[in-house]
Amino acid sequence: MKTHLLARAVIQDAGHVLVAQARGFSHTFLPGGHIEPGEGMKAVLARELSEELGLSVEVSRFLGVVEFW
Template structure:
């Protein structure tokens, strides 16, 4: 089993959340990515967002962790730990398109009520984002 340690951004504006989609896949996910060895989570997220969006994004408060297991097309099992932070930038608004700096990714603003339709993964994020929380989140899709 392969383990992934990830830092992800919850970027919201006017009832919309910014999601990423890898070309050729049907599901979406939050912007961010893998934490490099020796790198802090917030620094990793700032780096990933700069690489993906070409913008300086302010990483805010820690929101929680969502754990997820999945199997890829080759049958390899994966275990993800998604560390979630709020984030914002004056250049990120739901009424403006977001240009990807990475050819394999696209970004889109999704209304909170459409997270199921857009297949946001890991799926526990859908309700956590819609409901918001005053305390740190933890959700597991692991049985």
């Protein structure tokens, strides 16, 4: 079994939460992405949000972990 580690961001504004949707898929997900070797959780979120949204962000806090099998 292969393990995938991802970091996701909860971005709120005016009572709304930003979600992403990949082309060709109907489901939505929180923005973020896969962790590269040696990369920390805050660093991956900053990198992914920069790549995906063109934003420079400061990751404020850790909210939790979800494990899915």
